Amino acid sequence: MTRLNDNFLKLRAGYLFPEIARRVEAFSVAHPQLAPRIVRAGIGDVTEPLPAVAISALHRAVDDLGRRETFHGYGPPTGLLSVRQAIAEGDFRSRGIAVDDDEIFLSDGSKPDCSAVLEILGCGNTVAVTDPVYPVYVDTNVMAGNTGAARAEGGYEGIVAIPTSAATAFAAEPPEQRVDVVYLCSPNNPTGTVLSRAALERWVEWARRHESIILFDAAYEAFIRDGSLPRSIFEIAGARECAMEFRSFSKNGGFTGLRCGYTVLPKSLQARAADGSRHALHALWTRRWSTCSNGVSYPVQRAAESLYTAPGRAQTRQLIDFYLGNAALLLAACEGLGMRAFGGVNAPYVWVECPAGVSSWQAFDALLTQGQLVVTPGAGFGRCGEGYFRISAFNSRANAEEAGRRLAVLTAATAATR
Amino acid sequence: MTRLNDNFLKLRAGYLFPEIARRVEAFSVAHPQLAPRIVRAGIGDVTEPLPAVAISALHRAVDDLGRRETFHGYGPPTGLLSVRQAIAEGDFRSRGIAVDDDEIFLSDGSKPDCSAVLEILGCGNTVAVTDPVYPVYVDTNVMAGNTGAARAEGGYEGIVAIPTSAATAFAAEPPEQRVDVVYLCSPNNPTGTVLSRAALERWVEWARRHESIILFDAAYEAFIRDGSLPRSIFEIAGARECAMEFRSFSKNGGFTGLRCGYTVLPKSLQARAADGSRHALHALWTRRWSTCSNGVSYPVQRAAESLYTAPGRAQTRQLIDFYLGNAALLLAACEGLGMRAFGGVNAPYVWVECPAGVSSWQAFDALLTQGQLVVTPGAGFGRCGEGYFRISAFNSRANAEEAGRRLAVLTAATAATR
Secondary structure: OOEEOHHHHHOOOOOHHHHHHHHHHHHHHHOOOOHHHOEEOOOOOOOOOOOHHHHHHHHHHHHHHOOHHHOOOOOOOOOOHHHHHHHHHHHHHHHOOOOOHHHEEEEOOHHHHHHHHHHHEOOOOOEEEEEOOOHHHHHHHHHOOOOOOEOOOOOEOOEEEEEOOHHHOOOOOOOOOOOOEEEEEOOOOOOOOOOOHHHHHHHHHHHHHHOOEEEEEOOOHHHOOOOOOOOOHHHOOOHHHOEEEEEEOOOOOOOOOOOOEEEEOOOOOEEEOOOOOEEEHHHHHHHHHHHHOOOOOHHHHHHHHHOOOHHHHHHHHHHHHHHHHHHHHHHHHHHHOOOOEEEOOOOOEEEEEOOOOOOHHHHHHHHHHHHOEEOEEHHHHOHHHOOEEEEEOOOOHHHHHHHHHHOHHHHHHHHHHO | OOEEOHHHHHOOOOOHHHHHHHHHHHHHHHOOOOHHHOEEOOOOOOOOOOOHHHHHHHHHHHHHHOOHHHOOOOOOOOOOHHHHHHHHHHHHHHHOOOOOHHHEEEEOOHHHHHHHHHHHEOOOOOEEEEEOOOHHHHHHHHHOOOOOOEOOOOOEOOEEEEEOOHHHOOOOOOOOOOOOEEEEEOOOOOOOOOOOHHHHHHHHHHHHHHOOEEEEEOOOHHHOOOOOOOOOHHHOOOHHHOEEEEEEOOOOOOOOOOOOEEEEOOOOOEEEOOOOOEEEHHHHHHHHHHHHOOOOOHHHHHHHHHOOOHHHHHHHHHHHHHHHHHHHHHHHHHHHOOOOEEEOOOOOEEEEEOOOOOOHHHHHHHHHHHHOEEOEEHHHHOHHHOOEEEEEOOOOHHHHHHHHHHOHHHHHHHHHHO
16 A cells, blocks of 8 residues: 655644634634634734735736736746846845845745755754744654654654743754754744844854754844844855745735745755765755746736835835834733733734743633633743743734733733632 | 755756757757747647636735735635635536545645645655656656666656557556556646546556555646546546546646646545554645645635636636647648647647657757747657657647648658658
């Protein structure tokens, strides 16, 4: 009989967000009168309409597809040249960062990219993640066979978890040991922590010394407003030899439903074959895209391109300003309630400490059942996430304000049990 | 140093279509005065505008994204329920084929699906392909580690090639030996052969006997106009226990630039774990989509859905009629020139025998340099493709007619050398 990929059987039941959806659904069914009151601040999903430039670009591109003279069929697997140019120029070269057009690879989002990159890396590399962590990094490595079995206490055998804690505001430092691949996310999902230039320099120095590769997830870079903080790992000297970067239009352009992102893979990034020879990963990534994809939807690419025009920049900035306003408001609400919170500045996530003795799933359940507020329990992001929960600033202003108020059920519940 | 996926290094240089593009580009640069004359009938890419229903659906969906009240962010990873319903009902249940809504998985195309399916299958399964074959099946298996090294005479160690030939009009029969996974494509790319109901019954019986899995690529099913020919493998009793099907909107809806397809994975399809236990692949495929994807672009899903309305059906039928008209015309041209040809009926590809003693790349070069006609050389599809070339009916009527005329350079050249 045909063999299945046994690694899937190692996965713990339920990816985090489906489990949250299940609990919310169960609550709604049990309490239909409260269901309409639910405020969702769990998944980091945008709520505001697409920027006007993107809407216009989409309509124009759709019209292109409706006329024989302007019709577009298969595009280049790695993206339209003009779009790659707009990105390389707009996000990098105009900011003094050397990135070639053909080092940009368009995709239908960062989540697929995080998974696909494992196709070009060898099975058996030692992989490190910071803890707490976006679960996709871990689960895709489980599926790809880079881990052992699930551990009773959380995590998987063979994956190196780099613990972070409130003591360092959840900023990760390079581990003592050598690992082959490390995922860094800054601004961080879920903690909202942004790595400083000095911290990123230590990471790059460490990766070059160990000949490791940093997979740098910059999906939230647009939220960085502090000019001293790096928005790309390629702002750090030497990163072109040790890093690959993941970018998304999901948050800056509101493209979560439209689907577009990109990776930056410098031609100078190498890895080793079994015989010890060194090869540019760029060639493998290009081949991967040629063989496994026909590129991103044409109208979606045109929409992404439109964000790089002057009005596009202004409109995305406005969108980000709006969500940053929500984040500030949530952070203030936490402070007002005497709750300790991280992130929320230069980042769309607020990372809140649970009241003493309350676990993150208990906090989740209390907020859902008593406050009809959906957050993301920190334990879903790893062992170091226990005792915290994430609130997303991706919401309407009214919902963000309401979420801020409803957090009070947690402090009230704690006070009541005293 | 980080290890790369060594399997990529086994791949022969250049996927077929980039190699064709390279030669066409080189010719255009060398002969700029002839470049505008080039007629492309190589890649199977549509040329006609999208159906009007799809254009309207796209515009409406874009407007949805422009307003807060109708905005859509992340969708379900396997597709909007209403779209899955429209597909299951429209393509299957209305034709008497039992397929549940949740057995439909939307994707951004068949090419990505063909690659992604290997993620849920175990590494080391014995894989068979028919020869000639769509190169993506082979190359993705090389990348996934299911093959050995490239063979000097073509193909890769460890992949079973099931030869087909003119003697059976390129219809494949089940092999003697047991294999774990077999790819079948009907209507076939590149030969245009459609498997009969009796042939598919033999395949299903064979797969059930060996507990093998058939990956059935039905991307071109819309071209089948002969009611006696099966358009889905699930028309065959027992297929739900041994098959998975790949479908695409690229050809019936002209979505090559828009990107949408789907897989059908019955909940009754099982595979074996290392410990011998049997598991439904449906659960693994669902998990794969939840973890690695955020679904298909919202406007694109709405466009796919629109094809199932009454006007949508009429408009796609008209599109297919148009391309079938091109195919008939190309087939007639071959016959007029005394060239032996296959396919072109119930299929968008015409598979043409090269003149005696002319290899498929020689025919390609002759047609390009003397006739400025781009076809696809059969050798690019496998050893049994040598001595043939594929002409695509995806073209404007004028180009299809012109392609038919220009084929004459081959017979003229052959006559001249006699």
